[in-house]
Amino acid sequence: MNLLTYHSDYNKYDLGVDHPLVGDKPHNIMDRLREKGLLEFFDVLSPSPATDEDILRIHGASYLNKIKELSKTGGMLSYDTPAPKGIYEIAALSAGGTIACGSKLFEKYSISINPLGGFHHASQNQSSGFCFFNDIAIVIEYLRIKRNLKKFLIIDLDVHHGNGTEDIYLRDPSVVNISIHQDGRTLYPGTGELENIGEDMGSGHTVNIPLPPGTGSNAYLHAFNEIVPYIAVEYDPDIIIYQSGVDTHHSDPLADLNIAYQTYYHLARSIVQISEQTCNKLLILLGGGYNSTTCINAYENIFNGVLNKDKYLTEPDTFAFGNMTKVQATIKELKKILRNYWNFE
Numbered sequence: 081m082n083l084l085t086y087h088s089d090y091n092k093y094d095l096g097v098d099h100p101l102v103g104d105k106p107h108n109i110m111d112r113l114r115e116k117g118l119l120e121f122f123d124v125l126s127p128s129p130a131t132d133e134d135i136l137r138i139h140g141a142s143y144l145n146k147i148k149e150l151s152k153t154g155g156m157l158s159y160d161t162p163a164p165k166g167i168y169e170i171a172a173l174s175a176g177g178t179i180a181c182g183s184k185l186f187e188k189y190s191i192s193i194n195p196l197g198g199f200h201h202a203s204q205n206q207s208s209g210f211c212f213f214n215d216i217a218i219v220i221e222y223l224r225i226k227r228n229l230k231k232f233l234i235i236d237l238d239v240h241h242g243n244g245t246e247d248i249y250l251r252d253p254s255v256v257n258i259s260i261h262q263d264g265r266t267l268y269p270g271t272g273e274l275e276n277i278g279e280d281m282g283s284g285h286t287v288n289i290p291l292p293p294g295t296g297s298n299a300y301l302h303a304f305n306e307i308v309p310y311i312a313v314e315y316d317p318d319i320i321i322y323q324s325g326v327d328t329h330h331s332d333p334l335a336d337l338n339i340a341y342q343t344y345y346h347l348a349r350s351i352v353q354i355s356e357q358t359c360n361k362l363l364i365l366l367g368g369g370y371n372s373t374t375c376i377n378a379y380e381n382i383f384n385g386v387l388n389k390d391k392y393l394t395e396p397d398t399f400a401f402g403n404m405t406k407v408q409a410t411i412k413e414l415k416k417i418l419r420n421y422w423n424f425e
């Protein structure tokens with residue numbers, strides 16, 4: 081059995097009309113799972129909000145207070161991130177869902193999913209990119225203390241670079257943070273360069289795979305398969321946190337990696353297999369996706385992959401071959417940069 085966290089208030093994580101982040105996704109995912117008979121494979125848990133203590137393990141007190149204050153009146157957290165009234169309660173609830181998913185993996189589940197999670201742009205004392213609290217880091221620090229975990233692996237496949245998570249763990253060898261994202265020269269937040277591999281003790285533990293616009297499914301899978309399984313198996317983590325953003329899809333209005341539905345199935349299958357080969361503890365945070373109609377199909381395929389279903393959604397993939405030459409060169413270069421840290425054979 082697997083675990084899914086859900087709360088009806090999840091749909092209040094809505095940054096307003098005319099904003100790309102609308103609040104209907106968690107609800108629509110639940111409807112789709114019910115409709116396709118996939119919900120029966122999950123225990124559904126209604127989470128409690130993360131406490132101040134949980135949040136303060138990552139964020140500064142003045143940052144937390146700022147969000148609480150903004151939440152009373154409504155306002156702007158940053159230029160692209162409105163803070164509607166009540167957002168503190170919803171962001172804390174979302175982080176609580178991620179904590180519950182992480183914690184329950186050490187009771188009776190090997191896979192848990194929070195449909196409202198993966199807020200990777202939030203760093204300790206500032207944020208943008210529609211994120212308030214970095215639930216990835218919050219669950220890592222929770223598990224470090226409460227479950228005595230020592231080694232964490234993040235596989236962040238959202239189309240945007242997870243700059244907040246990177247800032248938090250840049251010098252920390254206990255967290256390997258692999259991010260595959262659209263090249264920062266062409267997309268928000270502009271970071272995640274190939275050469276940035278972490279600093280000091282954390283060198284080699286930050287892995288950035290920036291891909292060009294128009295990458296396409298085949299080149300994307302090439303990048304994933306050449307890097308992720310090797311590092312994951314060699315690192316042998318205590319838990320894997322998979323940020324499964326689907327804003328990589330070709331219909332997404334914010335980005336241009338041109339991935340097709342079937343690719344999400346294959347990526348989810350691969351990550352489940354990596355988990356089974358290592359710690360068998362997989363926490364999935366569904367992350368970004370800004371075409372309300374198509375992102376539910378992409379998420380459905382992640383569930384199909386997680387559940388190892390024979391049938392999954394496919395679509396004609398006219399973008400499949402995209403930018404293979406450039407991606408192959410990037411991967412070759414990355415292996416060279418990381419050769420003192422990881423073995424790719």
Ligand SMILES: [Zn+2]
Pocket residue numbers: 238239240325327368369
């Ligand atoms: Zn994103």
